[in-house]
Amino acid sequence: MKRRPTQGVSRLTPIWFFLPALVIYVVFIIYPMIDSFLVSLQKWDGVSIRHTWVGLANYVSFFKDTASLHALARTLQWTVGSVVPPTILGLLLAIALNRNLPGKTIFRAVFYLPFVMPLVALGITWSWIFNSDFGALNTLFRGIGLPGLAIEWLSNPKTALWSIVGTNTWYATGFPMVLFLAGLQTIPEELYEAAWMDGARPIRTFWSITIPLLRESLVIVVALLIISSLRAFDLIYVMTWGGPGQSTQVLGVWMYFNTFLFNKAGYGSAIAWSLTIISLALAIPYIQILTREKSST
């Protein structure tokens, strides 16, 4: 008589197999998170042996500190700037590249390529491009007889943040483009044919067919872009270091300054956890929407 395959395998066997991954997860993710939260409840310089428990005082200070609130305002501006343009441009590119164009695969790769480049290298390169004296952008404007456009892109508090938004748009558009392309593949061609036969114009089919059926992709794109924008650090740190003044100081960079420059590890951890809570507040509804949509189908 043949043995059934499950005989001899105890109920603990699956646990033994995921135990190593769980140990790594606990040691390198969960433990640092808990430790970071505990640090956020203390006054600590990050180096000394002395720690002082202060409870929620760091969180209260955050909402009373002018500089921190300023960074929060910059973060919200940054979030709008790093969500709206890439989403709109990504959607338009996806629609354009969803057709049977010659070389569309190459175009898709070209537009996606910036997204796989390291942000630090991109930031350094673009800060040279934006340099008001020898940068490529101003050299171009002067060369084509438009010296009035050769402004101090990153040195002027009014234009610095939006210059970095421009860089980020160039970097991030490929990501929503790919997600929208995947979503467009799921829309049946017959719907467009039927609409065309009924006399619908492209604009009408875009709003009545494409957008509603891309809703799920749109939710994913917007939610993920919001979450990543709240964590923004690399590009801004490299391109402007939060300056000039505080015109590009977002919470990610402000958290770093407080923790590592001002030796306020507790306050910096409180800023990090505040960002985490805001991100979760946005991520949870997105997961709920997805779950509700899937269970209703």
Next chain:
Amino acid sequence: MKRRSWMVSLVLGLAFSFFPVVAAVAGGSHEQGAAQGKQITLQYFQYNGDQQQWQDLFDKFTALHPNIRVQQRVITGGASTYQEVLKTAMASGTEPDFFREWGGSLSGIMISSGHVLPLNDYYAKYDWQKQVIGWAYNQVAQNGKLFGKSGDIYGVPVATQAIAFWYSKAIWDKLGLTVPKTYAQLEALNAKVRAAGIYPLTLGGRYDWMTMRLFDYLLEVTAGPALHDQLLEMKANWDSPQVVQAFTLFKKWVDNWIVPGFLNTQPQDSHLPMYQGKALYTIEGPWMASTFAADGQDASNYSFFLYPTDHTPVRAEGFIEQLMIGADRPKANQEAAAELINWYIQPQIQAEHLKFDSTTGTLNVPTEGQSPLIAKSLKALASLRDTWLILDQSLPEEPLHGYFRAQDDLAAGTITPEQAAKEVQQAIEKYKAENK
């Protein structure tokens, strides 16, 4: 058989899980110091200079002390990166045996955290105070008083840096300029240079500290030495007429005499206008004697003049770099490090060191064979009777960044000099309230 196979899987899985932890611990450890005669490997952190040239110098020490070798770690990425790496090492118990560090508030956190060894006993043993430049020793002593126990000395100065105006001789000679002895003469020089279509000053303001040097000089002019020192020690009110005047002069420089767009220029890119003949001078330190060569420039085409401050004695905006010893390291390692430091600061060794660096903290270092520019710089540094500690090492980091914000906002024209002075004072008061 099945039980054995899943036990093997479990053992391999756990070994895989803990491997990164074990590797990190093993990689972080090194030989512990032991009694004299036993092999000691000193871990040294530094941010400055070519690693091989430093290693060649340390190998000469090892030739004299075969039981002591130095393993150095060069931290690239600049001042901010180095501080974070050092703080992380100290907080995690993997601090080096000895390390190079700036003075003032930059090393303050290391001292106040208890991770740096007081060197009073070694100063007495080796008589270091008589061997180092006077104002450099004063800064190290002041550091100990501010951040550690009063009377304790925590470092040995090995580099003295005084900020000056470094200029292009080509433009200088072409315009027939002479070294200004007063601030008014400096303004007149600026006007003459600007009238010739050249910007007097080029700066790299991305990280704020280079721009700060200009304001710090102007504050010495308007406030004078005594008040200037009190302001830097946060003992005087920044919302005062002298500070407002310094900010007003600063705005005048920004509007008229500095290459535009400097607020976002990287410090290392800021020399380009000078090399291209678009700017006359920059505000830098003695390291420029080496930087010119690294930038492919002929150093003999450049020179410097000290700040004309309108006060006597003429002070310079200065700072030191020092060697410090880890407080938590084994005693044998600390003694070996002190022995190495003592050897390193000897004049003949410093003369070797000057082949790849441009400054020293030691008195009476022979300058034969040095470039004229380095020799001139060393002479100027050693002859200074007094300095003031540069602003970004005087103020603690948080009020310092409050100053940086005010500086940039004033330069950008979004606030007035009066508002800038008020904002700095508010930042200082906030810091004091949080750190009673």
